Amino acid sequence: MKPMSKIVRTVAASIGWFVFVFGIYVIVHGHLTPGGGFQGGAVMATGVALLIVAYGGWSAEKCVRKERLPVFESAGLLTFILLAFGGAFLGVTFFFNFLANKGGLFGDTLPVGINPGIFNSAGVIPLMNMGVGMEVLAGISLILFAMFYGTKKVREGTCLADNEKKEEDA
Amino acid sequence: MKIGVKIAIVLLLFSFLLMGLGFMHQYGVPLKSSMDDYFIKHAQEETATNNVVTSIVFDYRGFDTLGEASVLFTAVLGVVMIFREAGKK
Numbered sequence: 001m002k003p004m005s006k007i008v009r010t011v012a013a014s015i016g017w018f019v020f021v022f023g024i025y026v027i028v029h030g031h032l033t034p035g036g037g038f039q040g041g042a043v044m045a046t047g048v049a050l051l052i053v054a055y056g057g058w059s060a061e062k063c064v065r066k067e068r069l070p071v072f073e074s075a076g077l078l079t080f081i082l083l084a085f086g087g088a089f090l091g092v093t094f095f096f097n098f099l100a101n102k103g104g105l106f107g108d109t110l111p112v113g114i115n116p117g118i119f120n121s122a123g124v125i126p127l128m129n130m131g132v133g134m135e136v137l138a139g140i141s142l143i144l145f146a147m148f149y150g151t152k153k154v155r156e157g158t159c160l161a162d163n164e165k166k167e168e169d170a
Numbered sequence: 171m172k173i174g175v176k177i178a179i180v181l182l183l184f185s186f187l188l189m190g191l192g193f194m195h196q197y198g199v200p201l202k203s204s205m206d207d208y209f210i211k212h213a214q215e216e217t218a219t220n221n222v223v224t225s226i227v228f229d230y231r232g233f234d235t236l237g238e239a240s241v242l243f244t245a246v247l248g249v250v251m252i253f254r255e256a257g258k259k
Contacts, residue, residue, distance in 0.1 A: 031225075113214075
């Protein structure tokens with residue numbers, strides 16, 4: 001995959017980081033504004049897609065540490081499941097919001113009715129949002145990189161040739 | 171299988187659909203809204219979340235989100251499994 005023209009690369013370099021920052025904003029403010037882990041993770045993965053499209057896969061590969069993406073993905077899902085088990089360990093039910101209205105981390109109480117929103121509220125929901133956001137970001141980036149390698153091999157013709165050789169051997 | 175049997179099966183299933191049509195509730199007349207009212211009234215004090223949709227997705231119906239996250243994980247596993255061979259030098 002060749003890098004695109006200088007115009008596209010410049011725009012990607014100037015806008016790409018805002019895409020990441022906006023994704024982080026959507027994830028972190030999931031309990032106050034529309035959005036959440038899935039949506040914010042998809043926005044951040046769009047930033048990775050922008051890098052791959054504008055700079056070509058080989059440059060994007062150097063920019064993104066892709067050997068850490070599977071770790072990120074598993075860690076996100078494990079965070080989500082462990083936070084869900086937290087309620088069960090404390091003697092309530094699975095998926096019980098054990099941090100809400102307790103004070104401390106994300107534990108402020110919210111006034112009932114219309115209010116501007118308190119960031120330090122909602123208990124485990126922001127933490128779960130972060131876990132799911134990590135998982136979605138890493139998962140979609142992994143899919144993008146895997147498909148980049150696939151297109152490269154298909155274009156070179158080596159992938160098809162390998163399969164034909166294997167079929168002949170079998 | 172003869173074509174007449176197939177047509178008979180399709181007609182039988184279609185008659186079930188028509189029977190089900192009679193049991194659909196009327197358009198514009200919502201069913202009992204006690205559950206919606208509970209979420210709207212209690213979501214803010216129970217989960218301290220302004221975004222009631224998030225409180226349902228991550229708290230009241232957390233199992234659903236757990237399934238979605240697991241489905242995404244499995245989908246990524248499948249895609250990487252298919253393209254892994256192509257990534258080898």
